[in-house]
Amino acid sequence: MAKDAADTPFFQKRKSEGHIVVRDPPKFDLESYISNYDGFTRADRLRHIGSHSTYLAVDAYRTAIAEAKRGKNVKLYCDLVEELAQIAPEDPAALTDTTWATEKTKKVEAEKDKLEHELKSYKNNMIKESIRMGNEDMGHFYYAAGEYSNAHKAYMRMREHCTSPKHLADMTLRLLLVSIAQKSWLTVQSHIAKLDSTQVKGDEKAKLEPIISACAGLAHMGAANYREAATAFINTSPAFLTAEPVAGITWQREVITGNDIAVYGGLCALASMDRSQLKDRVLDNNDFRNFLELEPHIRRAINLFCASKYSACLEVLENYRTDYLLDVYFSKDLSNIYGLIRRKSIVQYFIPFSCVTLDEMAAKFQTAGGDYATIEDELEAMINSGTLDARIDLVDRLLISPPTNPRYTVHADALAMAQSYDHTLRLRLTRLNMMAAGFEVRQDKGGPKEGGLKDNSFGEGISAGLRGIGSKMGFS
Known part of the structure; x- marks a missing residue:
C-alpha cells in the first residue's frame, strides 16, 4: 500500500511543493497513538499523518473522516474526503x-x-453575566465548527463583561486554545503573558501553572526558540498528567500529552544544553522524570550523550x-533540532583529539543524507560556519585541531x-593610607536624600585625607 500511495498524484504534488513525504512505517500503532487525543487536535493530527505518511495515509484519513462526521465542521469533512479521493478513489470513505x-x-x-438571537436578547436586557455567557456560547460554536477567527473574536468580546478574575x-x-489551533505562536505567547498576570490565587493559580508551562514550551518551539522551549517543558509540573479540566478543556488530551512533553522537552534540551545542564536540569529533575518515564528512549538518548556515546545517541534518535x-x-523543527544535536555531538567528540581520521569520523557519524553527501562536506560546512575549530587534510584524510602555543598561553x-x-x-595600600590619615566615609542616615552635603566638614575631610595620603606616599 505504501508504494501505491507514494505514486498517487496527491503525494507527487506534495513532494513537488516541498512538503515532507514519509515512506517508512512508524513505530507507533495509529489506533493506540490517536486514542490519547480528543478535540480539534485529534482530527488535526490524523490529517497531518495522512497527508505525510504513504504507509498510514488511507487508515489515517478514514479515521479522520469518521471523527469529522461526529462534529460540526462540514468543511473539514469535505476537505478530508477530497484528499482521500486523490489517494484511494475506490475507497468507500472517499x-x-x-x-x-x-x-x-x-x-x-x-x-x-x-445563538445569535439569544445573544441579541441578552444585550437588549443589559445583563452582563448573560451577555458574557452568550459570547462564550458563540465562541464554543465557532470553535467546534472550525471557524477559529470568529471564535477568537467571540471570546474577546467577553472581556468587558467579565466580573471576576476567574472569568478573565x-x-x-479559551483564547489560548483557539490560538494554538491556529498555530499562531506569537498570539499564544501574548495570551500566556496575560494568563500569567491574572489575579487568581490559591488552587486556581496552581491549576494554571502546568498549563502555562506546557503551552509556553509549545509556543517557543513553534518560534524555534529551543532553549526557552526546553526550559518551559522541563519545568512543567507532573500534576499536568492528572489535572482536571480547566475552563472546560482537558489540556493533556486536547492540546499536548505527557508523552509529547517528554519528547519535545528532551529533544529541545539535547539541542540547546551542554552535558552538565542536561544532567542537572533534565536527568536529575525529579518532576521531569515523570514525563521521561513515558518515553524511555528519550532518557536513554540523553544518558548516552552525557556519557560521551554520541554515535549511539544519534542512532537512538534516528x-x-x-x-x-x-x-x-x-x-517542521525536526531537521533543525536533529542537526543541532548532531553538530554538537561532533564538536564534543573532537575536543580531546589533536587529529582524527576522516574514515573514523565517517564510521562514528554516518551521514543521514540530506544536505551532505559525505562526512567531509559536513565537516567543511561546520568549519566554514565557525561551529568546529579544525582543519581538514584531504591528502592524509585527517581532521586536525589547529596548533596552539602553550608557552604563549602560560605567559x-x-x-x-x-x-x-x-x-x-594598590587598592589595599590606598585603603590603608586613608585609614592611617584618619579619613573615613560613613553614610549619614539623616543627611540629604539626594546626595547633598549638610556642611563643609565632608569636603574638608576629603582635603585633609588627600593631603595625608600624599605626604605618606612621598608627594608634596
Missing part, C-alpha cells in the same frame, strides 16, 4: 456523504441563528525520526594574573 453534509449544514446554521482566566484560556516527522507540531595567563594582583595591592 465518496462524499452529501445527505449528511446538507443536513449538518442546515443544523449548524440553525444553531448559529439561535477562563476567557484567556530510529524514531519517522515517528517525529508525523508529529503535527514537531515535524599571557601569568601576565594577566600579575596585573590583577598589582591592581588589588
Whole structure:
C-alpha cells in the first residue's frame, strides 16, 4: 500500500511543493497513538499523518473522516474526503456523504441563528453575566465548527463583561486554545503573558501553572526558540498528567500529552544544553522524570550523550525520526533540532583529539543524507560556519585541531594574573593610607536624600585625607 500511495498524484504534488513525504512505517500503532487525543487536535493530527505518511495515509484519513462526521465542521469533512479521493478513489470513505453534509449544514446554521438571537436578547436586557455567557456560547460554536477567527473574536468580546478574575482566566484560556489551533505562536505567547498576570490565587493559580508551562514550551518551539522551549517543558509540573479540566478543556488530551512533553522537552534540551545542564536540569529533575518515564528512549538518548556515546545517541534518535516527522507540531523543527544535536555531538567528540581520521569520523557519524553527501562536506560546512575549530587534510584524510602555543598561553595567563594582583595591592595600600590619615566615609542616615552635603566638614575631610595620603606616599 505504501508504494501505491507514494505514486498517487496527491503525494507527487506534495513532494513537488516541498512538503515532507514519509515512506517508512512508524513505530507507533495509529489506533493506540490517536486514542490519547480528543478535540480539534485529534482530527488535526490524523490529517497531518495522512497527508505525510504513504504507509498510514488511507487508515489515517478514514479515521479522520469518521471523527469529522461526529462534529460540526462540514468543511473539514469535505476537505478530508477530497484528499482521500486523490489517494484511494475506490475507497468507500472517499465518496462524499452529501445527505449528511446538507443536513449538518442546515443544523449548524440553525444553531448559529439561535445563538445569535439569544445573544441579541441578552444585550437588549443589559445583563452582563448573560451577555458574557452568550459570547462564550458563540465562541464554543465557532470553535467546534472550525471557524477559529470568529471564535477568537467571540471570546474577546467577553472581556468587558467579565466580573471576576476567574472569568478573565477562563476567557484567556479559551483564547489560548483557539490560538494554538491556529498555530499562531506569537498570539499564544501574548495570551500566556496575560494568563500569567491574572489575579487568581490559591488552587486556581496552581491549576494554571502546568498549563502555562506546557503551552509556553509549545509556543517557543513553534518560534524555534529551543532553549526557552526546553526550559518551559522541563519545568512543567507532573500534576499536568492528572489535572482536571480547566475552563472546560482537558489540556493533556486536547492540546499536548505527557508523552509529547517528554519528547519535545528532551529533544529541545539535547539541542540547546551542554552535558552538565542536561544532567542537572533534565536527568536529575525529579518532576521531569515523570514525563521521561513515558518515553524511555528519550532518557536513554540523553544518558548516552552525557556519557560521551554520541554515535549511539544519534542512532537512538534516528530510529524514531519517522515517528517525529508525523508529529503535527514537531515535524517542521525536526531537521533543525536533529542537526543541532548532531553538530554538537561532533564538536564534543573532537575536543580531546589533536587529529582524527576522516574514515573514523565517517564510521562514528554516518551521514543521514540530506544536505551532505559525505562526512567531509559536513565537516567543511561546520568549519566554514565557525561551529568546529579544525582543519581538514584531504591528502592524509585527517581532521586536525589547529596548533596552539602553550608557552604563549602560560605567559599571557601569568601576565594577566600579575596585573590583577598589582591592581588589588594598590587598592589595599590606598585603603590603608586613608585609614592611617584618619579619613573615613560613613553614610549619614539623616543627611540629604539626594546626595547633598549638610556642611563643609565632608569636603574638608576629603582635603585633609588627600593631603595625608600624599605626604605618606612621598608627594608634596
